[in-house]
Amino acid sequence: MNHFKNIATLAFACTAMILAAAPRAEGDDRSRAIAMVRNDFQAKGQAGLDRLETDALQHVCNKYSNQPPQPLATLIAADQLATVKYPADGKLMGDWKEGEKIAQSGRGFTWTDKPGLPVGGNCYNCHEISPKELSFGTLGPTLRNIGKLRGNGPEMQKYVFSKIHNAKSYNVCSAMPRFGHIGALNEQQIRHLVALLLDPESPVNK
Amino acid sequence: MDLIRRTLLRGAGAGGALVAALAAGVLKPTAVFAADWNHGAFEAKETAATLKALGAGTAADSKDLVLNAPDIAENGAVVPVDITSKIPNTVSISVLVDKNPFPLSASFDFAEGALPDVSVRLKLSQTSNVKAVAKTADGKFYTVQKEVKVTVGGCGG
């Protein structure tokens, strides 16, 4: 976490310097809008006002309209990847059937949801996954046959685990939430999702 | 037989006190219609029992009874259904949803002047067959059905 803080501070420092060097007209609207938002919201259910405080990554994505300059993006991605906690026993694949249930659910974290776990993985909201589920979103790429196409060896398992744990490890301003990083999905749930995507027995690869 | 009289006779089946009350001028005709609600048919929990309660146990399939409903409903809470009978002398149309807790949704009697054509919006608790049953003046029953799929909503919540 210390590492993360350093980088975050660094990012802020960079941001501040660039702002000072080349002020942009929209920067002013942006800070005014954010101030307005912070003034206009109220806590409800589990959704507290702290949710409007942006962390370093959100700050950078907001600042650069989701396209941070490459050196900064590389730095932050590495930093995010460093936050991924892999299971101590090294086992990254769980039960794809459990994974399917998690992928189906979109519940969790809204002010009408009960606080606490488990929350859903929201996967079908954005991805095509099992061929049996026709009601899928297209915000993210299709994951159909992903295990068949890209293998299911240890490296691939590790990649998928880390991608679900913290999607920003690979694409800093990705639209995908950081499910493990923010504590939405626990280790066991992510393992089940890895199995849903990579297990040869999973309908995803049939 | 006109509608009012049929209503009265059925009301009598449900309880003679009703007819007596009406005769005594206690109840206005509209109140009679409310009491006339067909408990047996509306409270039946399976299609077979509903049909029996309607007297339509032996309804025959008919192509002249046209049921228009979506293949996939956007929302099970409001499924538009339109039923038209081309069967001569159709006097009533009922509509049922097989998988609902109580299959019978509605029943309409048509008097002189009204066409046997009705549109109505129904709740479907899940994917189910929707069934129309038409009755002719000579007491024969005809039926048609169509499956309506109910889909998953957005955002999983």
Place this chain on the structure above:
Amino acid sequence: MNYHSIAIAISIAVALASADAGAKDKSKSRPIPATTSPAAAEQKDAATAEFEKFREVMEDANPAELFEAKGEELWKEKRGPKQVALAETCDLGLGIGVVKGAYVQMPRYFADAGKVMDVERRLVWCMVEKQGFSAAEIAAHPFASETATPDQTSLVTYVAGLSRNMKISVPTDDPKVKEVYRLGKEVFAFRAGPYDFACATCHGETGLRIRMQQLPNLARKEEAIRSYQGWPGYRMTGGIMLTQQWRMNDCFRQQRFPEPKYVSDTVTALLTYLTANANGNMYKGPGIKR
């Protein structure tokens, strides 16, 4: 921060300053969704076509009309502690009591309130300032539930009904409106919360879906109309009448944000941005929603 990291920061900042200019032109780094399997795509299109066919049937007799009628009554009736009618006191931007065409020309700036206001905010303002209703009481139950429909919801529906088949024309020449539009654009892009979501996360690209639902790209004029058309809308789920204020509120809920205060500057700014993006399109009146 120690001396060493400051030195690094400076060198990176220099590198970034030169990279910054080019960054904006780069295409988004999000991977392009691969084509879905043909069978699934076909199924989807059939479903969408079916929804649209029956949506037309349902719009032909929309329960929203019941709320329009209720709203008309509420507009004309003397109500509230001050016992005055909105029809005699409330200016929706076209003069006191003028309703026709008002809906499609809002949000707009109101000098008497010193604010840019959307329709619902303006109606609530009139209910409070002219009729003497309590703002806090109105804000306590802002939206319709399965047991009650707030008066302002019916009023919005009535006002909207009197802009049926008229062109959306938010007065964007007004510098006050322009300013609020720019703020709304920023609110639309602001990412925060546990899921790092902004409005733009789901509504900033063309041709995408959440589950089966098509997501309009609300930054594009051709699609922005979809944030406007059909509102206020009779929602099939629950069978209740809902307004754009509700829509914004529920988007923030799904965005995992805290709740925007009712009729706040932020919601008006967002509505100004979305509505002005749809300027020039024809409004078809209160609609029906899933």
Place this chain on the structure above:
Amino acid sequence: MADPMKIRAQMKGDICDIKILMSHPMETGQRKDSNGAVVPAHFIQTISIDLNGKRVIQGQTGTSVSRNPVFGFKVKGAKVGDKITVGWVDNKGDKRTDEATVQ
């Protein structure tokens, strides 16, 4: 008292097309409110349509008719200016009658 209905009766050729919107919760008796309590059944049970005072259609409805019901009917032998009267009665005995003129 229940809110008024919206009734539209329009001649299309020699057929009068009638559309009726009713304001009613149509509670099934199976739904639970936010506190987990069952919301009692409350639904329209009978509807009637009269043309110039003569009953032409009579219906019975159950809980699976959608909230704020919408009905469509067709009647022959009506003409512009005729009177259409629609009534409903629900399971609690609440009722409502409204009129429209054929257009």
